[in-house]
Amino acid sequence: MARACLQAVKYLMFAFNLLFWLGGCGVLGVGIWLAATQGSFATLSSSFPSLSAANLLIVTGTFVMAIGFVGCLGAIKENKCLLLTFFLLLLLVFLLEATIAILFFVYTDKFRCCGVSNYTDWFEVYNATRVPDSCCLEFSESCGLHAPGTWWKAPCYETVKVWLQENLLAVGVFGLCTALVQILGLTFAMTMYCQVVKADTYCA
16 A cells, blocks of 8 residues: 555656756746847846846756756655755755746846836945946946936836736746645655655665
């Protein structure tokens, strides 16, 4: 009975991780597409041009694919070490997703805003009269060094708050689905880990 239960969890977890891996492929693909078509899309710092939304998506997609691979391998091999590694890595994904979401909302020019309360918030960060290039009305290299008349004036906190209120249902459903999928993955991993430990104990 215990072996049958283990086999059922094994194939369920393999199917879940296969979908998880494919999701990572999708995120990686979007990141590569943005990098190829948008260049420095949503650059987070003029000092580090490589720190952009596109590159963050590429890193995230690669990371998710790696996690999915570890999960698939752990499920097929019934390896305790791989299962526990998958569980811990999936927990880290929560933090990574939250960070990317916050950075995207703050820095992308979709919201046409600059700074938390206003564009002067960046003066303290840079210790100079400048803002990130994503704050510019018309994006160009080093445009954040130009006059304030070329920057967005709206505060990002209020802008994002209004946008979230207007799209509350969609954001809520997406967040809930993401959380449920990850909780399901964590549950599968821990359940299978316990089943493998129990099977090893029984065989011993």
